[in-house]
Amino acid sequence: MKKTATLIAAMALSLAVPAAAHDMPEPGIWTNTEDAYFAEEEGREPVEWLGIEIGENGSWRYIDAFGNAQFDWSDTPIPGLAWSEEHGWEIGGSEIRMASRFACWFAVRKHEPDENGEEDWTFQRGLPIFDQGGRIFLDGGDEAPDVTMRLRNVTWAEGSTNNPVLVLYVHRDDSVRAESYSWAAPDSDIVGINLRWVQGGCNRVASEEPAG
Known part of the structure; x- marks a missing residue:
C-alpha cells in the first residue's frame, strides 16, 4: 500500500501534456508492464507496476495483475494521466499500453x-x-x-x-x-x-x- 501511495503521489508531478489535450485512452485495460519491466535495464529509475481499467462511459478504476478491482469506479480525472508525443499515454511519467x-x-x-x-x-x-x-x-x-x-x-x-x-x-x-x-x-x-x-x-x- 505504501508503494501504491508513492506512485500515485508521483503521478501528480508528470510534466507531459495534460490528458485533456488528447481526450482519454480507449476503454479497456491499460498497464505499464513493459515500461516497468525494462526501466532498470534501460538505465532509468525503477517503476512500480500499475494497471487501470477504463469503462465505456469514461469511468475508471485501478486493478491488479489478476484483473481484480482495487478501488471502486471513479468519474474523476485519472491522476497523473498525460499524453507524451514520444510514448503515447503515460501515468506519472510511465508509459501505459492497452491490453488485449x-x-x-x-x-x-x-x-x-x-x-x-x-x-x-x-x-x-x-x-x-x-x-x-x-x-x-x-x-x-x-x-x-x-x-x-x-x-x-x-x-x-x-x-x-x-x-x-x-x-x-x-x-x-x-x-x-x-x-x-x-x-x-x-x-x-x-x-x-x-x-x-x-x-x-x-x-x-x-x-x-x-x-x-
Missing part, C-alpha cells in the same frame, strides 16, 4: 492418480486474462500444485534486436521468475504450453465492453 483480452483453459496434474492408477488432472476453462502482464491463479488445493499463469506481449528494451513476442509464463513457487514459458508471434490469436504436469492455452477474444 484472452480466454484460457488449463489442466494441472494431481498429486495422486485416479482409482484406475491413471494420471488425474484438474481442469478449468473460460479463464480471463490480458496480455499486458495479466495473471491467472490456479488453486490446486490439496489435489494439485498451485500454479500462476502470466501473459505478456513483450517488446524488448530499447536497443535490443529481439523481435516482439506474445509470451505465456508458468510460475510455481516464484512470482517473479517463471519456471518455464512458451511464445508466439505478437499478433497471434492463440498461445499454448505443455510441460506434462501442466498444460493449457489462451485464445484472443473479441473486444468487449468493460464494466463501469
